Amino acid sequence: MSNNLLQGKKGIIFGALDNKSIAWKTAVACHAQGAQLVLTNAPVALRLGEINQLAEAINAPVIGADVTNMEDLKKLLEDSMKHFDGGIDFILHSIGMSLNVRKNKHYTQLNYEWNQKTLDISSMSLHRVLRTAWDMDALNEWGSVVALTYIAAQRVFPDYNEMADAKALLESVTRSFGYHYGVRKKVRVNTISQSPTRTTAGSGVKGFDVFFDYADKMSPLGNATAEDCANYCAFMFSDLSKMITMQNLFHDGGFSYTGISEAIVKGISEP
Ligand SMILES: NC(=O)c1ccc[n+]([C@@H]2O[C@H](COP(=O)([O-])OP(=O)(O)OC[C@H]3O[C@@H](n4cnc5c(N)ncnc54)[C@H](O)[C@@H]3O)[C@@H](O)[C@H]2O)c1
Numbered sequence: 492m493s494n495n496l497l498q499g500k501k502g503i504i505f506g507a508l509d510n511k512s513i514a515w516k517t518a519v520a521c522h523a524q525g526a527q528l529v530l531t532n533a534p535v536a537l538r539l540g541e542i543n544q545l546a547e548a549i550n551a552p553v554i555g556a557d558v559t560n561m562e563d564l565k566k567l568l569e570d571s572m573k574h575f576d577g578g579i580d581f582i583l584h585s586i587g588m589s590l591n592v593r594k595n596k597h598y599t600q601l602n603y604e605w606n607q608k609t610l611d612i613s614s615m616s617l618h619r620v621l622r623t624a625w626d627m628d629a630l631n632e633w634g635s636v637v638a639l640t641y642i643a644a645q646r647v648f649p650d651y652n653e654m655a656d657a658k659a660l661l662e663s664v665t666r667s668f669g670y671h672y673g674v675r676k677k678v679r680v681n682t683i684s685q686s687p688t689r690t691t692a693g694s695g696v697k698g699f700d701v702f703f704d705y706a707d708k709m710s711p712l713g714n715a716t717a718e719d720c721a722n723y724c725a726f727m728f729s730d731l732s733k734m735i736t737m738q739n740l741f742h743d744g745g746f747s748y749t750g751i752s753e754a755i756v757k758g759i760s761e762p
Pocket of ligand 1: 558588690692
């Protein structure tokens with residue numbers, strides 16, 4: 492259903508790897524709401540080629556950029572502004588990668604070089620994107636930037652490993668840069684803390700299926716899907732949410748405020 496919430500708006504979507512990606516669904520939702528888009532991902536992800544199907548479906552160019560490379564980011568924003576013939580209204584940061592998780596290193600035994608890389612890709616990359624936009628004055632007034640996060644930043648989920656720290660840093664950058672960009676240009680910066688979702692990054696977490704089922708049983712509304720998250724992102728890019736900034740917004744069917752649910756009690760008392 493479209494209400495043309497994003498008619499006339501121009502945005503960049505980072506992180507559409509395949510049709511399960513939250514970024515993929517968000518691109519589809521924003522396009523349906525009338526936005527014009529540029530898609531971007533790391534060159535290695537572009538080589539998989541799936542993003543071209545999305546690009547065709549929503550009539551958006553694909554511009555490669557490694558989010559840890561400032562030259563790539565500058566070129567991405569320059570090319571996007573040329574394509575849009577003007578400034579950018581919104582950006583989705585939908586990027587996460589943990590080297591220690593990928594290489595099965597336990598949290599107590601982190602490899603710190605890999606950890607640096609994880610934090611750069613998953614957290615400081617938001618600072619890099621915002622700083623590039625800031626230096627180039629690329630974002631329009633009342634622009635909106637959203638990054639995706641997970642509740643492991645607030646509560647311990649042992650198998651989430653170093654990504655818990657990465658998400659805590661991501662949320663902190665959101666507040667800190669959100670302050671400065673708000674004062675300077677009324678640009679809003681928020682994180683959306685999404686339910687477990689079956690995607691490539693999500694399924695990389697050890698024991699993901701248990702994680703997923705547990706959250707689903709704990710949440711009064713059940714887990715929020717990638718499509719639900721995409722719609723929330725579209726709302727956050729629209730003018731309807733214009734006074735929301737520097738927030739971590741839970742989008743999890745009520746999971747974050749539920750202590751225990753009847754479904755979980757039943758599962759434990761009647762195994
Ligand atoms: N899936 C979940 O359960 C879940 C829950 C909460 C939050 N999130 C967050 O949502 C976001 C999107 O993940 P997803 O679940 O859609 O998985 P995904 O695997 O589809 O997306 C992750 C993306 O990050 C990109 N990426 C990795 N390194 C990069 C780099 N150096 N430069 C540019 N891009 C790079 C990948 O190419 C990929 O497109 C992540 O931040 C993730 O942590 C996911």
